[in-house]
Amino acid sequence: MNTAAFIAIAVLTLSGALAAATLPRLIHAALFLVVAFVGIAAFYFLLGAEFVGLAQIFVYVGAVAVLIVFTILLTRREEEQTGGLNWGGAVVAVAVFIGLLWAILRTPAVNIAAGPIDALTVRRIGEVLMTDYVWPLQCVGVLLTAALLGALLLVMEEKRP
Amino acid sequence: MTPTLSAVLVISAALFCIGLLAALSRRHAIFILIGIEMMLAAAALNFVAFWRFSPEPQQPTGVMVAIFAIAIAAAEAAVGLALVIAVYRHYRTTNVDKFDRGEGS
Numbered sequence: 001m002n003t004a005a006f007i008a009i010a011v012l013t014l015s016g017a018l019a020a021a022t023l024p025r026l027i028h029a030a031l032f033l034v035v036a037f038v039g040i041a042a043f044y045f046l047l048g049a050e051f052v053g054l055a056q057i058f059v060y061v062g063a064v065a066v067l068i069v070f071t072i073l074l075t076r077r078e079e080e081q082t083g084g085l086n087w088g089g090a091v092v093a094v095a096v097f098i099g100l101l102w103a104i105l106r107t108p109a110v111n112i113a114a115g116p117i118d119a120l121t122v123r124r125i126g127e128v129l130m131t132d133y134v135w136p137l138q139c140v141g142v143l144l145t146a147a148l149l150g151a152l153l154l155v156m157e158e159k160r161p
Numbered sequence: 162m163t164p165t166l167s168a169v170l171v172i173s174a175a176l177f178c179i180g181l182l183a184a185l186s187r188r189h190a191i192f193i194l195i196g197i198e199m200m201l202a203a204a205a206l207n208f209v210a211f212w213r214f215s216p217e218p219q220q221p222t223g224v225m226v227a228i229f230a231i232a233i234a235a236a237e238a239a240v241g242l243a244l245v246i247a248v249y250r251h252y253r254t255t256n257v258d259k260f261d262r263g264e265g266s
Contacts, residue, residue: 006164010172017176017199021183026191033195040176040202044227047169047213052227056202059231064198064238071242072191075249089186097178101171110166110214117218125221125228133225140232147236151243 005046013039026072034065048117051125169210177203190248190255194241198234205230 016035023029037060044053104110129137180199183192205227212223249255 003164006168014172014175014179017179020195020199021179021187021192026189029192029195033198036176036199037202040206043169043172043206044209047209048218049209049213049224049227052205052209052224052231055228055231059235060198060202063235067238067242068191068195071245074246075191075255086186086188089184090182092185093178093182096181097174100174100178104167104170104174107167110170112166112214113163114166114214115216115218117213120218120221120224125224128221128225136225136229140229144232144236147240151239154240154243154247 002046009039009042009046013043026076027069030065030068030072033068034061037061037065049120051120051122166210166214169214170207173203173206173210176200176206188256188258190245190257191242193257194238194245197241198238201230201234201237205234 013036016032016039019032020029020036023032037056041053041056041061044050044056177200180196180203183196183199185196187193187196208223208226208230210223212218212221215223245255248260252260
């Protein structure tokens, strides 16, 4: 893996995520969320999982981000200035990060470099999806259908008699 | 010097904690959903990283888990945002501190 590319993508992803979490205006946060998701997709490309990176871009940037922007526009009323972070949450997040960092840096087993790898082709992913992972695939299909119907039911106007 | 597995894990932990920060410290329901999405993406990144650095990357288990995690995150986002819209209809606000009445009016 290329160190310079790694550092550049890490800076892009983390700054996008931090901006998305702390900016007071919701629409700006949604746009920086797109930056963070593109950075994560770039990480997938860098790690050699091209298909996951493409799926990340299609699903998160193409669908989830657009959905979030639609919801912001549908529920924008007072343009509420809920800015100002709650410091208790910030303290908890920093404490969790320090704990995770301590655990990662203390574990010698994760301090390894990546070995060479055969490219993971889409053909191979398709074969595995249709053999070993066929039941999880069906379950995800049912789950997505249920989520689609549930979301429709939730936002449908209720008829009061 | 190439990046090690711990470098990727530190990035992913930072991303998780930024998501946690957004979910815990914001008052707006959509910010909380954004934070949850970030935490899910960080977890999926960890799975791919462990697959890439594993001794036998021929078996694409981590990649499969990441693909399913992305699909489930999409379903979660759809239902969560539909809930935000449904709640907004009742309370006329998306500030989670004001969701304090038991029955919808």
